[in-house]
Amino acid sequence: MRKSRRDQAGRLAVWVLVGPYVVFLVAFGLAPAAFGLWTSLGSWGEVFGDYRLGAAVRNVALYLVLWLPVLVLLVLSLALTLHARPGRFAGVMRFVYYLPGAVTGSAAALLWLFMMSPDVSPFGPLLGALGIGSASQALQGDGLIGVLVVMGVAIHAGGWIVVLYGALTALPRDVLEAAAVDGATPWRITRHVKLPLVRRYVAFVLISSFASGTQVFVEPTVLETSARGQISPTWSVNQLAYFYATQEGDFGRAAALSLAMLAVGLVAALLVIYKTRFYRTDAV
């Protein structure tokens, strides 16, 4: 009798501790998704019939096709190069790559607009060689995707380099040494030993970046407001959903489209958890 009352008090205590978080989890995680689903009923057909959706999907797809390979290759090659010759220089460089991650959102858009303006940019000669005479020219046509790719790489590469480098330093030393003793060249060790061992991390980088890339919103929005008329306000899928909600006042379509995007993110999240087993806790 005493014991069970104690158990009951214990259960109550646990919910005092975890309850407030669960309330927030429901209110700002599950509820908006459920409410969105309710709001979206009847609007799905309209959304998928909208000609602007096709254009937005093409834009985002092209952005991903260019950005993802550049990001992953750069991150991998820099992390492997840093790891091949660790030391003071490598330590400093690792930090240098990481810093631009602090400049995000509208600050990043502002900074890179200046970087694309030949009259003030330290990359002036490079821009000249590419035939870019002004920031507005850099944003014209497919130039926008180029600017977004460069921005996206500068912002995200550093954090991933740190993660991948951390994974490399955690590799078992004896395996790498055994390969070296067997006469494997540094290149062969990288290609056949290190790379397969950090595959899980590369998959994690790829899936997470894919998920966040599909949701691209901030950068094209900020670039659009500063170069009005040049860039479509419905350039990306999320921008189109935002446009539905705020410019056309159509919450049904906005909800349908953002739920479709949510589903893409959810699939990616589940892939990370169950396929790459990146978060190995006893919960999954």
Place this chain on the structure above:
Amino acid sequence: MTRRAFLALAGVFFVLPLVWMVLAPTRTADSLIGGPPLAFGSIANVASAWGNLMAYNDGELAGWIGNSVGYAAASVALTLLLSIPAGYALAKHDFAGRRAVLTLTLIGMILPQTALVLPLYLEMTAAGLTGTPWSVILPLAFYPFGVYLAYLHFASALPGAILDAGRVDGAGELRLFLTIGLPLARPAIGLIAFFGFVNVWTNFFLPFVMLDDDRTFTLQLGLMSLLQSTGAVNASSGFSSLNIHQPEAALAGLVACAPTLAAFLVAQRALRTGMLAGAEKG
């Protein structure tokens, strides 16, 4: 040698924009356009650029800074209040629904935050909260990565035997948390506050959607309206009566990034651990 050259070349790409942003406010607009892009001007120029920024819309920038600080402080405080006890309970207690809460927390961590912004906006509109600071503070206080960090910390740093000893002495579960768990949570509090702060401070999409009165804007939102009047893109579109040019815009950008840059410098040691993984999204 080629290795070093490759690393250094990449370093130039990453660091040159930052160096430019630090140097640009020390110049005048004319010297920036006519002279070398990377050179130090004078401190007096920084002061005059700051003066021009502060004069913009009667000191609106100061209000934006205040808003950003206020939203971040409130939201991080709430995050800590929610995530430390929750992480402790998830790590040290088995209860019905624990698995579900943990799995949803993991999903919330990995899911790009932007994916939920518009559904949140629809929900907040129905609740009549859009336009208020709460529409930004409350959703950002839900920070699954913070709960995950607290969970990891308590799972590894707090042996169950200590709690059992306390139970034998007759201490209740809440008392055990307050007297044993909480004092041990200090490293986790630091980490969660760091990542939570960076997350709130740099967030753009959520306040952009929720807030429409420019007096409630965050610094990230304010920067966008500044950008429109700098003529960085269309030289002709800048309002000539405003003294907002490239040095002023660069200074505003620097102010917006300064807290995150400072946080990164302080947190350099944490970079060695793989702890950053979950912060890399959105």
